[in-house]
Amino acid sequence: MLLLGLFLLLGPARAQAFDSLVPRLGGSFAEQAEAVERLGALGDARALPLLQALADSRLLKLADGGVAVQQGSAVPEGASPVRINNRVRVALRGALGRLQLASPVAAQRLSAAEAILRNRSAEDIPALEAALAREQNAQVRERMELALGGSRLASADAAAKRAGIATLGASSSPEARNLLLASRAANAELGAEIDAAVAAIDRKLQLRQAAETFFQGLSLGSVLLLAALGLAVTFGVMGVINMAHGEFVMIGAYATVVVQEFCRNIPALQPWSLPLAIPVAFLVTAVIGAAMERGLIRHLYGRPLETLLLTFGVGMVLQQVVRLVFGAQNREVISPAWMMGTLVLPGGVTITQNRAWIILFALAVLLATLAAIRLTRFGLEMRAVVQNRRIAATMGIRTGRVDAMTFAFGSGIAGLAGVALSQIDNVSPNLGTGYIIDSFMVVVFGGVGSLMGTLIGAFTLGLVNKILEPYAGVVLAKVLLLVGIMLFIQRRPKGLFALKGRAADQ
Amino acid sequence: MMTRRIVLLVAVLLLALLPVLNALPSSNPLHVSDFLVSIIGKWICYAILALALDLAWGYAGILSLGHGAFFALGGYAIGMHLMRLIGPRGVYGHPVLPDFMVFLGYRELPWFWLGFDWFPFAFLMALVVPGLLALVVGYLAFRSRITGVYLSIITQALTYALMLAFFRNDMGFGGNNGFTDFKELLGLPLNSGTTRAILFYAALVSLVVVFLLCSALTRTKYGRVLTAIRDAESRVRFLGYSVTQHKLFVFVLSAMIAGLAGALYVPLVGIINPGEFSPGNSIEAVVWVAFGGRGTLVGAVLGAFSVNALKTWLTSVAPDLWLIALGCLFVAVPLLLPKGLVGLVRRRKGKA
Structure with missing residues (x-):
């Protein structure tokens, strides 16, 4: 044919x-x-x-x-x-x-700039200059500038070469640095200028690196904050060590999965599955927490080690039940469109959007927790019970109910942490195990019973961890952090923000 | 008191009979399988670990959630010796370097492997390394009066960090594969029945010795002070005793016993890997002691045997249910059996 x-x-x-x-x-x-x-x-x-x-x-x-x-x-x-x-x-x-x-298509302009960048020649300079003058797209501009710098550097004219070095020096990409270094041998007479341009790029790269490390530290810190906030309430306020806290986080993540599956059949709800998961996860874990407090932990007040073992057992059972019900493999959680993609800040600093959202979410949860404790009737009763249980009881506060609600509240926050973690981590039955030890470290470091300490502790540990990681590796950074906390506790056995006065004796 | 001793003696003799019965021809009705001998050998090692934990927790009130780390370190020390004994019989046939080192491109033995070809040194290290780690951690913790749940969390973080570290290939300990494919120990091939019997007796003798040692220790004035620290730490401190020293001593001793248990365990099972450091293992050991009855040495041994028997049975019948059963044990013991099996027996006797 x-x-x-x-x-x-x-x-x-x-x-x-x-x-x-x-x-x-x-x-x-x-x-x-x-x-x-x-x-x-x-x-x-x-x-x-x-x-x-x-x-x-x-x-x-x-x-x-x-x-x-x-x-x-x-x-x-x-x-x-x-x-x-x-x-x-x-x-x-x-x-x-x-x-x-x-070309009117940005992708074609980009590939043209890439092609010129690959085989740089002085002939392309006029066309590039003209195109650069018209260009609006930041990403294409950046590549074009790089190509222009490279092409100028490849020309025979010394003035054009100088201009090229300046163009490349103004950029902040490792490629520009490589181009400059590669041309160093052929242009011995411009050595000083090339070195200065390379140094300028290095400074910018370092700054960007520092900014990105800082953001990663904030991101890890916000995750730790979410995971540790609930602990700060149950452990810090009630003195109950809840080893099942990690499993509550995991259940929060599974609640997100279930809500998402439910919303899949109803197109109108689909984009809202994540916001809908927030109250659901809170309620589910809060109910489990309240049941655990009333049914089991209540009988063991004043015996912290036994409580620790008991809650560990509950955690094991919860984890295995979830494994039997949902299967051991990872469950996929789809992020809504408004959480996907990356933000590029000036200077080339990239931030993944879901992590930025989690930082905001963690701060919002912290504020809500603070408000609940400081401003509500429940918070007032809770503080009264913490200060003096018997006098609170004589004032007509039902201390048993306050205990249950406090525990439910702390567990609910763990559920919220699960919603956030489902966006950045694999949702599997052992999701919580990875975070529980770190969150205990946060609470111990920040000082038991102080939400401010939890905030500072979480972000400090997050930042220090991410700053150490490039030098020491992921594992060694963790080990160093642990050793650091142990040494820190030597100086301040009660953490950064120790309770003062009578409350400190408990 | 006499009856108790007689019961214990009979139990030890019955255990000692197992390898003899194993040597009988399989047609004999009294013959016991290789599997039973090796699994009971494992449980004996676990019982030693339980004794170590009971000494720290039951008698001195130090709830360590990281005793598995001491156990694993002892195991690694003997594992290093066993690796060195493989010599040129490895897959790569290198005369000195173990297989994983050849695979990872090592040129020579790292310094911390030196001396491990000599059994007495390796065996000493199986006790000294856990002891030293306990000394450092214990000194830092007890000096600043980290007690109760704080100490538990710190020890758990310790074993977790060690697990992460040993999972790394560049630590020089075989990464996540750990050590295996052992050939011989002290000139005895590891896969023979005779060696299995010898290892079994070594574990049994160690269990008896450790039991007697702990039992003697808890009867001395020193042991009494330890129990007093468990019950009222501040009061003991105000009476002029050095709480830090007492706790440090018992913690180090306990870590060394755990190291011994690990050293006996590895030749029996023929493998050691970083999974032994996982916090779950340490906490399982805690439940043996809690279930058997903490604060009593018999209870620790009984707990190790009974919980592991349950585990072996359940993991073969319904593997999915084992973790749920273990979790329920954690929940049920503090609520229903605060003094463990031993407490239950004693209560019965008291009523009668």
């Missing part, structure tokens, strides 16, 4: 020059080269497929003297492929690059 589609690119009289130039692509080599160069200078996007076809030897000279792009593998009768020589090839490369730089 002869599969043949002919593009007859003979548009009406919009561009006389364009129309007259196209047939000459099939002429002699000299004619071809001239036509290619003029088409490139014209900047008409319609020339792009033709020139591309010529470069790939897919351009056909037709019997009527016109040209067309070959479609498929068959060649129609009377038509023959247009041949080119090296001179045309060189002209083509320049013209193609120039046309692509002017």
Whole structure:
């Protein structure tokens, strides 16, 4: 079968020059080269497929003297492929690059800039300068500037080279640094300037690195804060050590999965599955927490070690039950569109959006917790029970109910942590185990019974961990942190923000 | 008192009979399988670990959630010796370096492996390394009066950190594969029945010796002070005793016993890997002691045997349920059996 589609690119009289130039692509080599160069200078996007076809030897000279792009593998009768020589090839490369730089499609401009960056030559400088003047897209601009710097550096003219070094020095990419270093040997007379430019890039890279490390530290800190806040309530306020806390976090994450599955059938709810999961996770874990307090922990007040073992056992049972119900493999949680993608801050600092949201969420949960403790009736009763249980009881506070509610509250916060963690970690039955030890460290470090201490402790540990990681590796950073906390406790056995006065004796 | 001793003696003799019965031809009705001998050998090692934990927790009130780390360190020390004994019989046939080192591109033995080809040194290290670690951690913790749950969390973090560290390949301890494929120990091939019997007796003798040692220690004035510290730490301090020293001594001793248990365990099971450091293992050991009855040495041994028997049975019948059963044990023991099995027996006797 002869599969043949002919593009007859003979548009009406919009561009006389364009129309007259196209047939000459099939002429002699000299004619071809001239036509290619003029088409490139014209900047008409319609020339792009033709020139591309010529470069790939897919351009056909037709019997009527016109040209067309070959479609498929068959060649129609009377038509023959247009041949080119090296001179045309060189002209083509320049013209193609120039046309692509002017393309209305950003991706094409980007790939043109990349192509120029790969084989830098002084010929591309004017086209690049023109394109750069028009360019709006920041990402394309950055690549174009890099290509321009590289091309200028490749020219023979010393002034252009200086300009190139300045252009590259102004950028902050490792590639610019490599280009400069590679040209160092060939341009000994410009050595000082190149070194200065490299140093300028290094400073910017270091700054960016520092900013990114800082953000990662904040991100880890916010996760620790979420995981530790609930502990700070149950452990700090009630003195109950809840080893099942990690499993409450895990259940919060599974609640998110379940809500998402439920919303999958109702299109109107789909984008809201994550916000909907927040109250659901809170309630589910709060109910489990309250049941655990009333049913089990209540009988062991004043026996902390037994409480520890009991809650550990509850954690094991919860984990295994979830494993039996949901399976041991990871469950997928789809982030809503508004949480995906990365933010690029000035200076090239990239931030993943879901992590930025989690930082905000952690702070919001902290504020809500503070408000609940400081401003509500429940918070007042809770503080009264912590200060003096018996006097609180004589004032008519039902201490048993307050205990249950406090425990439910702390467990509910663990559920909220689970919602957040489902966005950045694998949702599996042992999700909580990885966080529980770190969150205990946060509470011990920050000082038991102080939410402020938990906040500072979480962010300190998060930042120190991320700062140590590049030097020591992930594992050693953890070990160092642990040793650091042990030494810190030597100085301040009750943590950063120790309770003072009578409360400290308990 | 006499009846108790007689019961214990009979129990030890019955255990000692197992390898003899194993040597009988399989047609004999009294024959016991290799599996039973090796699994009971394992439980004996666990019982030693339980004694170590009971000494610290039951008698001195130090609830360590990281005793598995001492156990694993002792195991690693003997494991290093066993690796060195493989010599050129490894897969790569290197005369000195163990297989994993050849695989990871080591040129020579790291300094901390030196001396481990000599059994007395390796055995000493199996006791000294856990002891030293306990000394450092205990000194830091007890000096600043970290007690109760704080100490538990710190020790748990310790074993967790060690697990992460030993999982790394560049630690020089075989990474997540650990050590295995052992060939011989003290000239005896490890896969023979005779060696299994010898290792079994070594573990049994160690159990008896450790039991007698702990029993003697708890009867001395020193042991009495320890119990007093458990019950009223501040009061003992105000009476002029050095609480830190007492606790430190018992913690180090306990860590060394745990190291001994690990050293006996590894040749029996033929493998050691970083999983032994996992916090879950340490906490399982706690439940043996709690279930058997903490504060009594018999209870610790009884707990190790009974919980492990339950585990072996349940993991073969319904593997999914084992963790739930273990969790329920954790819940039930503090609520229903605060003094463990031994407490239950004593209460019965008191009523009768």
